[in-house]
Amino acid sequence: MRSWRYAVPVLLGVGGFEDGFALLLAGAVLPAIIHQLRPSAPVVGLLISLPFLGSVIGAMIFGRLGDVLGRRRSYLYVTALFVAGSAMGALAPSMQLLLASRFIIGLGIGGDIPTAGSLLAEVADHRSRGRYVSIQSLLWGIGGASAALVAIPFLALGAAAWRYVLALSALPPLVVLALRGSIGESPLWRARSAGGLSRIGRVAGRLSLVASLYFATTFVLAILANYATVLMEETMGLPPREALLASAAQWAAFVVGSSLVNARSDALGRKPLVVAGTAGLAASLAALRLSSSPAQAVAVLMVLWAFGGVAYATTNVYSAELFPTDVRSTCSGICFASGRMGGFLSTLIAPILSLGALSTWMAPALVPAFAALSLAALAFAPRTERVPLSVASRDGY
Numbered sequence: 001m002r003s004w005r006y007a008v009p010v011l012l013g014v015g016g017f018e019d020g021f022a023l024l025l026a027g028a029v030l031p032a033i034i035h036q037l038r039p040s041a042p043v044v045g046l047l048i049s050l051p052f053l054g055s056v057i058g059a060m061i062f063g064r065l066g067d068v069l070g071r072r073r074s075y076l077y078v079t080a081l082f083v084a085g086s087a088m089g090a091l092a093p094s095m096q097l098l099l100a101s102r103f104i105i106g107l108g109i110g111g112d113i114p115t116a117g118s119l120l121a122e123v124a125d126h127r128s129r130g131r132y133v134s135i136q137s138l139l140w141g142i143g144g145a146s147a148a149l150v151a152i153p154f155l156a157l158g159a160a161a162w163r164y165v166l167a168l169s170a171l172p173p174l175v176v177l178a179l180r181g182s183i184g185e186s187p188l189w190r191a192r193s194a195g196g197l198s199r200i201g202r203v204a205g206r207l208s209l210v211a212s213l214y215f216a217t218t219f220v221l222a223i224l225a226n227y228a229t230v231l232m233e234e235t236m237g238l239p240p241r242e243a244l245l246a247s248a249a250q251w252a253a254f255v256v257g258s259s260l261v262n263a264r265s266d267a268l269g270r271k272p273l274v275v276a277g278t279a280g281l282a283a284s285l286a287a288l289r290l291s292s293s294p295a296q297a298v299a300v301l302m303v304l305w306a307f308g309g310v311a312y313a314t315t316n317v318y319s320a321e322l323f324p325t326d327v328r329s330t331c332s333g334i335c336f337a338s339g340r341m342g343g344f345l346s347t348l349i350a351p352i353l354s355l356g357a358l359s360t361w362m363a364p365a366l367v368p369a370f371a372a373l374s375l376a377a378l379a380f381a382p383r384t385e386r387v388p389l390s391v392a393s394r395d396g397y
Contacts, residue, residue, distance in 0.1 A: 054106020063333015
């Protein structure tokens, strides 16, 4: 593991890249899919939201298997699922099979993040654990930005361009599947004590906090991540190429926020960062509601995404380090499933309620929620930076 100190976090964290890349590729080509297949508003909601529902189920199943069978076996299984779902989506002859492929991709995403994140936390030095684990979120943002940029050249291919674009999402997991087999199992998991699901009750407080942070953050980011291109085309009048570039820019802002966590979470600490991130999201949503022009709205979105990167990446670190070894992957899976349930609900209802009204109803609904989460994190989030994992995950710490 020591000789792989740079390769391991990238190979394990690249599940985050696959997540952002695959999810956002669909968002990038959503206008083309709508134009060719003419789905109804509820079907559009399902097309975008089904990966989130699949992630909920995948996180619960493979998160638990990560504790029972081991981290390594579980993340290899889910990477194969990811490849299968991506290939199926590119070849789908009907909307029904396209929807099924999106669900399968979600299963893979949901299983990868908690199992690989647990292994990342367990092989990292306690002085740099935040940097190791947050690579997942950083790569998620890079994957989302890459998806929007990669989709641009394919716009010239006509009505079938979306098939070629979706086929691209199979390439990263194929490479990862070939390379991940060289990573060994977690020594901590091999040496774990005999435990059971009853241990979860002893960490219910921190489980509730992390799950709530995941739910709220994913709820708002999922809407903007998947519908930003359509919104910018339909409500701001931007051409497809400019809309994709603007969508990529918001992901670049997320990368800025998550890069701050990657660089400073082991020095500043998780608690100040998560408090600042959630408070910043509350303020940004309020400012979005008050924006009077498309230019102002885009500027506010950049700030919102930067704070979203801070909040999401810090929550991801907490999820991997706050729970005992014998239920770490299970608890991380529960937390990630909570976040993906937020993404499922928001992306499903957004097109039904009206995409054009997002900035109108999001702020009144979510500003108080993020303000409350910021206060809860200030009161209850632990300080785990530079603390050995055995201490950070100890009951009652």
